[in-house]
Amino acid sequence: MGVKTARFVLLTREEAISDAVGAAAAAHGVEVEVLASADAALSSWSSADVVLVGGDQAAALASHGPKERTGVYLVGGDPAQLGRWSVPLAGRVIVLPEGLAALSAVLAEDRGLGAPVVAVVGGSGGIGASTVAAGLAVSARRRGLTAALVDLDPVGGGVDLLLGAERTPGWRWPDLLGARGEVTDVRRFLPQVDGLTVVSMGRPVRGGPAGEVPSGESIKAVLGALGRHHDLVVADVGRVPIAGARPVVGRCRMSLVVTGTGVRSVAATASVLGAVELAAPALVVRQQGGSRVPADVIGRALGLAVAGVLREDKALRRGGEVGEPPGRAGRGRWQRAIGRLLDGLAVKS
Template identity: 40%
Template sequence: MPPRTSVTPTPRRPLVVTADEDLLDDLLRLAAAGGTEVDVAADPAAARARWLPAPLVLVGSDQAHSCLRARLPRRPRLVLVGRTGELDPGWEVAELVGAEHVATLPAAEPWLVDRLAESAPGQPTGAARMVAVLGGRGGAGASVLAGGLAVTAARARQRTLLVDADPLGGGLDLVLGWEQLEGLRWPALSDADGRVDPPALVGALPSRGDLVVLSWDRGELLNLPAPAMAAALDAARRGRDFVVVDLPRQFDDAAVIALQAADQAYLVVPAELRATAAAARVVAVAAPHCAHLSVIVRGPAPGRLKAAEIARVLGLPLAGTLRPEPALCRGLERGEAPAAAGRGPLAVLCQRLVTEVTGRPATGAA
C-alpha cells in the first residue's frame, strides 16, 4: 500500500520575459513589493516551457516582437511592460502579442504590484487542486479513473470540473452517462484565448450538483487549441476546488499545458508486458512536463506481472492498483457514473487519491 501523504502542488511563479537589465531590475523590485518572486527568461526560447503554466506573464517591450516571431500561444494574464516613450504604438503591439494590458513605468508601478501580489504562489487565484490522468496504452482505463476521481471529489462536496482533453476518446459525458445533458462542449469554447469568468464557464457547461464536465460533442472533430485549454484551466483554478483532466496518449500543445498545470498526474497501465512497454514510451514524453507522475496498475495480470515490478520498470512511484471489477463495466454500459456508489476497488482508490491530493477526506455521501 503506498504511503497516504498529501501531494504538495508545485508553486508557479509569475514569468518576466526581458533582456533589458534596467527593466528587469524595476520588475524585480515591484515583485518584491508584491511579496513574490518571479521566474525570468531573457527571450521567448527560454520562456516557452513556462509561458502557459505561469499565473502571470510580463513581457518587456524589448521582447514583444520576438514573442510574435516565436509564435508563442495566446494566453490570459499577459501584460506588455515598458517605460514612457518605449511602447508607442503600445496597444497595436499588445493586440498582436495577445496582451490584456499595457503597463507603462513608472505610472503603472502600483497597478503592477497589485497584479504580482495576486499571482504570488499560495494566493486563492490558484486554489484548485488539479490532477491529470493518462493511459499507458489505448483502453487502459484512464477515462474511467478520471471520471471516478471527479465523481468522488464531487460526492465529498468539492466543486469539481472534469475536463476531456482527448478529441478521440468518445466523450467523458458518455462515461458519466450525461450525454443527454444540455450545455456547451469544447467546439463552442475553442476560440477562447483570454481570461474566462469562472461562474460563466460553470454555468454554461453540463453539470449535476458539484460536478461540471467540459467534454466533446458528436460533431466534426476539432483540434483543441492550446489557448482555449489555458483559458479553461485558468478559470477552473480560480473557480473550482478540484480539477481532473483526462489526457490523450498523443500529446498536443493543449495536453502539455494541462500536464504542466497538474499538481499530480496518474498513468494507468494494465498489468501486461506489451502495455508496460507502451507505457514506457508515454513516460518518456510525459515525464519532462510533470513534476509528480505516478503509475496505477490495473489487473488482471495474465502473465503474473507484479505492480511493483511495473512501477520499477517505468521508473515511477506506484500510486495504487485496481483489481478487476465486472460490476463497474456493467454499470458503465448502463450509463452509471464510475465510483458513484462509493463502493468497490475503483471507488476506494479514488477516495484515497483525492484525499492525498486535496488533504481533505473524500468519503462524503452523495
Template identity: 35%
Template sequence: MTDTLFWRPGPQPREAEVSSAALQPDDSVVLVRPAAQQLQDEVARIAVAAGVDLVLAETLAEAEQGRPGIVLVDRLGLRGTGGAGLFSRRGPETVCVGYASDQPWAQAAQAGADRVVVLPEGGAWLAEYLARSRGPAGRVIGVAGTFGGSGGSTLACLLAQEAASAGNTVLLADGDPAGAGLEHRLGAEFTSGLRWRDLADVRGTVNPQQLASALPGIGSFSLLAHPAGEAPPGRLGLDVLPTVLQAARGSYGLTILDLGTSPAPGSPALEQCDGVLAVVAGQPRRLLSARSWCASLGERIPPVWAVVRGPLAEGLDEVRVAELLDLPLAGYLPWTRSLNSAQDDGQLLRVRRRRLQRALAGILAALDPLSAP
C-alpha cells in the same frame, strides 16, 4: 464568456511605488525593471488598482530566485532568452508588458513568454488578472492511459465522483482532442450547459464564477466535454484550453483532466497539470508501452504517479509494476466486470462497489501533497 472589465483606478500616489524588499515565494508579483520609467509607473498603478503588492527585480534571474507566481517583464528584459519558455514548467507565469510602439509581441513570441499585454489598452485585463492571482487556486490532475483501452477515461470519471462525494468542488474536463467519450460514459449527451465548442472563441480571461454556473452538472460535479462525433475546435489547445483551465482553478478545488492515451510531450493539456496519474496494466507487453511513453516525456513535466489496473500477470503486484516504471504508486484499481457494460449504457456513476470505492479514495489520498495551494 470573455470578461467585460470595467476598471477605474482609485486614488494614485504621486509617484508609483514598487517595493524592492525580499521576494515572497509562490504568490508574489515581480516586475523586472523596465527600460522606461513611464512603463514602470504604469504597471505600478495597475497593481495598486488590483490590490497587489509589486516587487521589483533587476533581472529575470533575480526574479526567479524568489519563486514568484507572476513575473512582468518588458521586451528589452526578454532579450537573449531562449524560445522554449522562460522558466521551467513549474516556474512562474511570465507576462510581457509594453506599449504598442514597443512591439512587445515579437520579442515575447521569440522568448516564450506566456502572455502579452499592450498598454494602456490592456490595463483593465492586467488589473483583473493580477487581482485573480491572489485568490485561491485549485489543482489540475491529469489522467492518462498508457495503451488503448487502458481505462483512463473511466478512472477520470470515477475519481471525479469520489472526490466530489468527499466534499470537494470538482470539474471533470476532457483534455483529449480525439476523446469525446466522457458524455457517453456518464449519460450526459442531452444535459444542458457549455461544451468546449462553445468556448472556442474565448478571448482574454474567463470569469471563474460565470464558467462554473454555465457548465452542466453531473451528480455532484461539473463536466466540460467534447460532444461525441464532433471534431474539436482548431485553436482550442494552444489558446483556449489554458485560459479556461486557469478560470477553473478559481472555481474548483480540483479539476480532473482526461488526457487520453499517451499524450505527447509538451501537449497543451499536459502542460496545465499539477500532477498526472498514468494508468498502467500489470501485463508485461503493456508495461513496455508504458515505459516508452514515460521515457518520451523528458523533464518538463509535472509529477507522475502510477495507477496499476488489474488483473495482474503471475509474479507481478502493483508495487513491482510501479518499480519497473520508476514511478511512485498511487494505487491499484481492481478489475470490475460491471464497469464495461455500465459505461456502454451511460450508467458508469451507478457502479458502487466497496472495494472500488476504497481504491479510489486511496488514489486521491496519494495526491494529498498537491491538494494544498
C-alpha cells in the same frame, strides 16, 4: 469560493539550495517557507501544497516514514543523492542548476489559478484512463468538494458518454474554442452531473469533418476559470496529449499514468513516458487477468512511484454500459482504491 494561493515549504540547511529556490520564488512572486528540521517539515506535511526537500535533509525526513503524498520534490546538486530518496519519499527529482526551469514551473503552477489540476494519462490504449479520471472527479464531489472533469482527448468519444450525460444540455469544447485570457465563471453554461462540472469534447456528425481541437490558449483560459471556482480539476488527456494540452501535463499538480500489468501495456507506457514531459508523474496500476506481476515491480521498471492499484470490478464494467458515472455508488474495492488516490492528492476545500 475565493481564489486559492499555494503554500510552499522547503526543508534544507544548505545555503546554496535555499538561495536557488528563493531566487526562483522571487521571480514568480511567491513565498517559500524554509524549514531546518525534519520534524518541522512533518508538521507541514499535510497542509503544504508543495514540499521541496533538499538533498541534504532527504535521509532525515525519510527516516520518519512520512505518509505518501503528492507535490513532493527533491532538490539539490547531487543527482545520485536525490535519486536515492526519490522512491522512499515519492518525490520528483529536480537537479540544480540544470533543473531551474522545472523548479520554476512548480513554483508558478498554482499561483492565482485556484484549484490543483490533476492530469490522467493513458499508458496504453483501452486501459481505462478516462474511467480513472471520471472516478476521481465523481468521488471528490461525493466528499463535498467542488470538482470539474475536463476532456482533452479528441478521440476518446466524449467523457459525457462515460457519465451518461451525452443528452445533458450545456456547452462542449466546440462552444469554448474562442476562450482567451481570464474568462468569466463558465459553470452555468456547462453540463452538470450530480453537481460535477463537465467539459466534454464534441462529436462530429457522421460522415462530416473532424471537430476542431482546442488550442493551448483556450485550454489555459478554461482551466483557469474552472480552477477559480472549484476545489479540484481533473483533466483526461488521453494517451498522447494534443499540442494544446501539453502545457497542462507539464505543469499540473500531478500526472497519473494508468498502466496495465501485461508486458505490452508496460512497454507502451514506457513509450508514452519517453515521448511526453509530465509534471510529477506517478503510476496507477490496473491489474489485468492472468498477469501476476506486482505493482512495485512495474513501478521500478518504469522508474515511477505507484500511487494506486486498481483491481477488476465487474459492477463498474456493468455500470459503464448503462452510463452509470464511475464512483457514484461509493462502494466496492475499485471505489475504495480511487478514494485512496484522492486522499493522496491532499485536496482542500
